[in-house]
Amino acid sequence: MSIPNSVPSQDAAAGSLAADRQDERLVQHHGPGGALRAFVARIRGGDLGALPVVVGLAIIWAVFQALNPVFLSSTNLVNLSMQCAAVGTIALGIVLVLLLGEIDLSVGSVSGLSSAVLAVGFVQWGWPLLGAVLAALALGAVIGLFYGLLYTRFGVPSFVITLAGLLGFLGLQLLVLGRTGSINIPFDSWIVQFAQQMFLPEWLSYLLVLLTVLAYGWQGWTHARRRAAANLSRLSTTSILLRCAALLVVLAVPTWYLNRTRGVGLMFLLFLVLVVAMNFLLTRTRWGRAVFAVGGNVEAARRAGIRVRRVYLSVFILTSTFAALGGLLAASRLAAANQSSGGGDTNLNAIAAAVIGGTSLFGGRGSAYSALLGIVVIQSISSGLTLLSLDASVRYMITGAVLLLAVVIDSLSRRSRQAAGRG
C-alpha cells in the first residue's frame, strides 16, 4: 500500500518547504480538510480507485438485507467469505494478466483440470495428498509457461491462445476424470478439513488484526521518518495514527462479526494473505514495477532494458498457477471434483471480479486488492440471489449486468483521466 503524500510536512524545518513541495504551481493541501479536497479532485479527474466498488457493495448489501434479513447475518457472511476464497484466488491471477493488458480466458478450465488432478491422483491413484496438490499446481505453472511461450515466441494474441486453452483443458479435465465423472475427496483428508472446518481461534484472529495494524503503522512511521530525513514531504504522525485507527476498524469489526458464529476460515485467510503478498510484490519490487511498465507502454519498458519476455512469462505462469490453486480450493470446499468443476460461471466470475474491483482492461492500472473487493461483490450478489431462491438464470443475468457496468465505469474513467491528464 503506497502512502500518498497529500499532507505536507508539519515540521518542515524553519518554514522551508520539503524538496518535493517547492514548486509554486503545486496546489498545497494542508491538514485533513486538504486531504479531503485532494481526494475529491482525484475522483473528479477520473482516478476513481476503489470508490465505485465500495459504493456499489454498500448498495448491494443494503438491498439484499432489506429483501432478506438473513443476508447480513454472521452465518451467511462466514459462508460468503468461504465462497470468496476459490474464485477470488483465480481472480488474483486475472488481475496480474490484466495489468499487462492481456487476458486469460482459460482460468476456469485450468481450475477444473487442477481439481480433477487432485481428486484422481489422491483418490484413484493413491498419490500422497501433498504430492497431488503439488502436481496440480505444477501443471498450472506448466500451462502458464506454455501460454507465455506461445505469446512471446509467436506473438499470438493471448485472447486466442487462452480461448483454445479453455476448450483444450476442459477436454483434458474430462479425460483425467474418465468415465467416473465425479470423484469424492474423503472428508477426513486435511485439504477438505482446511477448506471446510478450520477456522481461526477467536484470540488468534484478534491477535492477527492487531499485528497487521501494528505492522502497517510501523511501516508508515519508518517510511515517514525516512522521507523526513531525505527532506521530502511526509505524513504527519497524526495522519498515520488516523490511518491505523481506520484500518483497525476495517479489520476488527468484520472479524468480531464473523467470530459471533464460526469465525475467520483458514481458507479465506489464505486468500487474504495471497492478496496482501501479491500487492507487496506489485508495488514494492522491481518485478511489480516492470509489470506496470509493460502494461502501460511495452515499447518504453523494452527500451528501458526490462526483459519484457520474462515479465510476460512470469505473469502467465502466475495466472495459471493461481487458477490451479483456485481449483484445488474449490474442490476441497466441495469435497469432490466432477465434470462441471471450474465450468459454468467460474471463468466469467473471476474476470468480472478483477474488473469490478477496479483493475483496468486496458492494462497498467489496477491493484491486487481489486480481486478481493470484486469477488466480495460477485459472491454477495450470488449469495443474495440464492437466499431469495432465485435460480441461476437470474444470477447469470445480474452478474453479467454488473460486469458490463464495471467495464463501462472503467472506460468512462479512462476517458476522464485522459481529459484530466492522468493517463
Next chain:
Amino acid sequence: MTEPSGIPAPAVRPHERILAMRGISKHFGAVQALTDIDLDVYAGEVVALVGDNGAGKSTLVKALAGVYPPDGGTIEFAGRQVTIDSPADARNLGIATVFQDLALCDNLDVVSNLWLGRELTVGGTLDEVGMEQQSWKLLRELSAKIPSVRIPIASLSGGQRQTVAIARSLIGDPQMVILDEPTAALGVAQTAEVLNLIERLRERGHGVVLISHNMADVLAVADRVVVLRLGRNNGVFQVGDTGVTGESIIAAITGATDNAVTRRAAQKNPEKGGEP
C-alpha cells in the same frame, strides 16, 4: 552546479575514443538504409549527426541503441569489439539513448519513469525514498520545471517529458548519451536549458551524439559535425575551424553548394550572399 550524488561521472579519461563504428550497413528489404558508415565518438565530445530526412541518422542511432542490430560492420566500444543485439546490451555497455518518441510510461509517475529498469532497492524492495530524493537532485541540477515527481507522466507537457527523458538517460552512469532531436518540441528557454545540459554532459566526460535539424543548435554545442547523406558518410566538420559554417554543412547535407536552401537564402538577402 553540483554533481548529483550517486550519479558519478564516467570513469573514462577525457579525449579517449569511446566509440568507433566501421563499415556499418543495414538494409530493410530492398532499401539500403546504411552503407559503410564510419562514426567515432570521443569522451567529452559532442558529435552532431546531421542529414536530411531519410539520410539514415535514426537507423544508425537505433543500431547503437540495440533496436535494429546492423547487418554488417564492426562496433568498438571503450576499446573492445562489441555486438549490440538488444537495448539491454546497449545500456549495459553504457550507451544511453533518448529517442524522439521519448518512450515513457504514461501510467507511471516521474520517479518510476526515471528509474525504470534500474530501480534502487533496499533489502529486495524498491527504495522509493532514495529514488525520489535523487530524482529531485538530478532535476534541480538540470533546472527542470517539474512541479511534482509523484504525478503521472500523462499530465506533463511536451518539454517536461523531454526533460524527464533526458534526465532518465543520465541515471545509470552512461559513457555515451545519444539524443535524437532533443530540442524539436521545446520552447526557447527550454531549448537553451537542453543545450546547457548537453554542455554539462560534455564537461562531465560523456560522449554525446546529438541528432538535430537545427543548424543553430548544432553550431552552438557540437565539437564535430558528421553528415550523412542517403545512408553514406558525406563529410565531417570540425566546428570552429575556418570555413565551417552553416552553409558548408547544409551543402554536405543536400549534396550540392547550389541547392534550394542557398538559392532561397540568396534571394532573400542578395548582398550578404546567403547567411542562413
